[in-house]
Amino acid sequence: MTDKAQQLQGDVRPVRRVLRLPRVFSSPFGASALFVARQLLRFALLLVAVSIVAFVLVSVSPIDPVQANVGQAAYLNMSEAKREQLVQYWGSGTPIWERYGAWAQAILHGDWGTSLRFNAPVPDVLAPRLASSLALMTSAWLLSGVLGVVLGIVAAVWRDRWPDRLIKGYCFVLASTPTFWLGLVFLVVFAVWLGWFPLGFSVPIGVSASEVTLAQSIHHLVLPALTLSVVGVANIALHTREKAVDVLQSDYVRQARTRGESTPSIVMRHGLRNLALPALTLQCASISEIFGGSVLVEQVFSYPGLGQAAVTAGLGGDAPLLVAIAVLSAAIVFVGNLAANILYGVIDPRIRTRRSSLRVLRRGELLAEEAGERRPDA
Amino acid sequence: MAVSVETTHAPHQHDARREHHHHTHAHQSQHLGGHHLLQVEGLGIGFTMYDPGEPRFFKARQLFVPVIHDLHIAVHRGEIVAIVGASGSGKTLLADSIMGMFAPNAQVSGNIWYDGVKQDAASLAALRGSSIALVPQSISHLDPLMRVGRQVWGRGAGDKHARMARQRELFARYGLPEAAARLYPHELSGGMARRVLLCCALMDAPQLIIADEPTPGLDPALAQVALADFRDFADAGGGVLLITHDIELALSVADRVAIFNQGTVVEETSVASFASPHTLAHPFSKALWHALPEHGFVAQPVYGEEGAS
Numbered sequence: 214m215t216d217k218a219q220q221l222q223g224d225v226r227p228v229r230r231v232l233r234l235p236r237v238f239s240s241p242f243g244a245s246a247l248f249v250a251r252q253l254l255r256f257a258l259l260l261v262a263v264s265i266v267a268f269v270l271v272s273v274s275p276i277d278p279v280q281a282n283v284g285q286a287a288y289l290n291m292s293e294a295k296r297e298q299l300v301q302y303w304g305s306g307t308p309i310w311e312r313y314g315a316w317a318q319a320i321l322h323g324d325w326g327t328s329l330r331f332n333a334p335v336p337d338v339l340a341p342r343l344a345s346s347l348a349l350m351t352s353a354w355l356l357s358g359v360l361g362v363v364l365g366i367v368a369a370v371w372r373d374r375w376p377d378r379l380i381k382g383y384c385f386v387l388a389s390t391p392t393f394w395l396g397l398v399f400l401v402v403f404a405v406w407l408g409w410f411p412l413g414f415s416v417p418i419g420v421s422a423s424e425v426t427l428a429q430s431i432h433h434l435v436l437p438a439l440t441l442s443v444v445g446v447a448n449i450a451l452h453t454r455e456k457a458v459d460v461l462q463s464d465y466v467r468q469a470r471t472r473g474e475s476t477p478s479i480v481m482r483h484g485l486r487n488l489a490l491p492a493l494t495l496q497c498a499s500i501s502e503i504f505g506g507s508v509l510v511e512q513v514f515s516y517p518g519l520g521q522a523a524v525t526a527g528l529g530g531d532a533p534l535l536v537a538i539a540v541l542s543a544a545i546v547f548v549g550n551l552a553a554n555i556l557y558g559v560i561d562p563r564i565r566t567r568r569s570s571l572r573v574l575r576r577g578e579l580l581a582e583e584a585g586e587r588r589p590d591a
Numbered sequence: 592m593a594v595s596v597e598t599t600h601a602p603h604q605h606d607a608r609r610e611h612h613h614h615t616h617a618h619q620s621q622h623l624g625g626h627h628l629l630q631v632e633g634l635g636i637g638f639t640m641y642d643p644g645e646p647r648f649f650k651a652r653q654l655f656v657p658v659i660h661d662l663h664i665a666v667h668r669g670e671i672v673a674i675v676g677a678s679g680s681g682k683t684l685l686a687d688s689i690m691g692m693f694a695p696n697a698q699v700s701g702n703i704w705y706d707g708v709k710q711d712a713a714s715l716a717a718l719r720g721s722s723i724a725l726v727p728q729s730i731s732h733l734d735p736l737m738r739v740g741r742q743v744w745g746r747g748a749g750d751k752h753a754r755m756a757r758q759r760e761l762f763a764r765y766g767l768p769e770a771a772a773r774l775y776p777h778e779l780s781g782g783m784a785r786r787v788l789l790c791c792a793l794m795d796a797p798q799l800i801i802a803d804e805p806t807p808g809l810d811p812a813l814a815q816v817a818l819a820d821f822r823d824f825a826d827a828g829g830g831v832l833l834i835t836h837d838i839e840l841a842l843s844v845a846d847r848v849a850i851f852n853q854g855t856v857v858e859e860t861s862v863a864s865f866a867s868p869h870t871l872a873h874p875f876s877k878a879l880w881h882a883l884p885e886h887g888f889v890a891q892p893v894y895g896e897e898g899a900s
Contacts, residue, residue, distance in 0.1 A: 471692070
């Protein structure tokens with residue numbers, strides 16, 4: 214048996230050697246170079262895949278872009294030549310691979326194409342929408358993250374007592390609430406009844422873009438951001454609570470208690486430290502959820518952002534704009550996840566692949582052994 | 592009445608065979624100040640919980656489940672007392688209650704004196720870490736994300752520099768290199784981790800150490816060193832309560848042994864009494880004696896006897 218096992222191992226080993234990476238990659242610098250190269254390759258593949266899927270989806274969409282954008286009556290009264298011209302303009306007659314090929318070629322030269330619906334270059338259409346969307350999503354993201362973690366920890370510390378019941382109840386109700394419905398409720402209460410916030414848009418009506426103040430922008434941002442974050446809070450708070458309960462029941466927290474540490478001190482010293490990792494994972498994973506939620510929220514609040522542009526582009530068959538938005542959002546989510554991966558190593562020394570720490574360990578152990586032998590017997 | 596029990600300590604040295612406060616003494620046992628370092632009298636701990644056997648979930652009644660009852664144990668200065676009992680028999684619960692850590696649904700009765708002063712949950716909580724320290728079982732009791740040095744400093748009295756100096760002093764005494772303070776727990780070897788945990792316990796110069804299964808997972812040589820550290824601590828005038836399931840280990844290192852069975856200490860006596868079954872009083876201790884490897888591993892029907900007595 215063992216002979217056979219050894220033989221098997223002997224068979225496997227040379228294959229492993231062949232697969233082992235070149236020497237360059239075994240230095241600490243090489244390891245990070247490999248990491249960067251791998252991530253870049255992944256990023257490129259992701260963007261290619263997303264753009265292909267977006268193009269295919271536009272082509273199989275039952276919406277005829279010409280009819281959708283021109284209007285039923287105008288289309289019927291149109292001359293055959295005019296129709297032909299429009300089909301040419303929207304590209305709905307050309308096969309999908311040809312359109313993709315043309316788009317890909319252009320994008321390699323830095324040309325994002327022209328939005329057919331807005332009749333303007335895609336970057337010009339996206340830039341202001343991206344800015345207002347990022348403001349909305351970032352504030353919602355931070356708010357839900359901070360609030361969720363705080364509520365989760367409070368619930369875990371007062372586990373099974375009234376603060377926990379209250380927070381859990383709140384989270385269960387919100388987790389089962391549709392975002393758009395909550396947005397409508399907020400509009401009814403805060404915009405219509407109380408009149409504290411505007412009904413929609415990102416700027417006041419009738420004010421030129423150059424005259425909009427920061428305060429006005431924030432005033433318009435509050436309700437949509439609140440809607441987005443309030444739903445996100447439930448998810449993050451419940452996950453954080455679960456993890457915080459584990460941490461508070463851990464051996465090291467028990468040990469801290471036996472050493473006379475108070476609960477606030479334990480939460481600050483050990484709780485936050487050990488919750489940072491799962492919180493970060495959640496926070497970065499929630500980027501995509503916030504993105505998805507923002508499409509609905511922007512629709513409800515008539516907030517001109519990426520989400521609204523995506524809906525317009527999708528319904529109008531505006532392939533260049535839709536693909537650009539898809540690629541852009543994939544890039545943002547990717548960068549979020551990458552940031553989480555990199556920050557793991559910063560927070561958790563166990564994940565850090567540092568040779569130096571191994572060296573310290575060996576040295577420390579040798580020293581300890583030596584010192585142990587030299588210890589005088591009391 | 593309970594206090595009068597505590598104060599009848601006039602002769603500071605007792606005859607080893609004389610029973611006194613439910614226990615007999617070892618040569619090492621000292622009654623400094625005319626009292627025990629730690630004395631637990633008639634401790635009972637139980638939990639109220641929903642009947643897990645009730646099939647109708649919402650109609651389950653609350654039950655009272657006693658875990659520890661009528662438990663007496665004393666630790667003198669200068670000695671190691673080993674509590675020997677099966678795993679999962681409530682020994683750790685006893686350690687928790689000596690440190691004033693009670694679960695919310697626990698019901699506790701009995702008296703605990705520390706250094707001649709009667710304690711309650713709040714005063715025990717104030718003592719833990721500073722006067723009573725725990726040496727836990729495994730490395731999982733260290734925060735995996737905090738450098739070892741910071742963990743040893745802890746949050747006790749004294750300014751940061753004094754605590755750092757104390758940590759360096761302890762590391763030097765227990766053969767830990769100074770660089771170890773910069774390591775994370777996962778970078779420690781088993782032996783280093785054990786010494787770090789001991790340093791944590793000794794940080795605030797406690798009088799009483801409770802060691803909860805401190806040796807499993809250590810190789811025999813390291814275990815010997817670990818136990819020698821406890822011996823040193825006791826010889827310097829401290830008291831050690833060693834919680835273990837290993838009777839042989841207890842007999843080799845402790846001065847007195849308390850046999851823990853079915854939620855109480857059935858016999859608390861000096862190690863010397865284990866020389867022969869005739870110097871042991873309780874049938875369970877006698878059965879344990881017979882079950883020791885050097886006495887032929889004889890299993891005796893002890894539960895039947897207990898029911899009769």
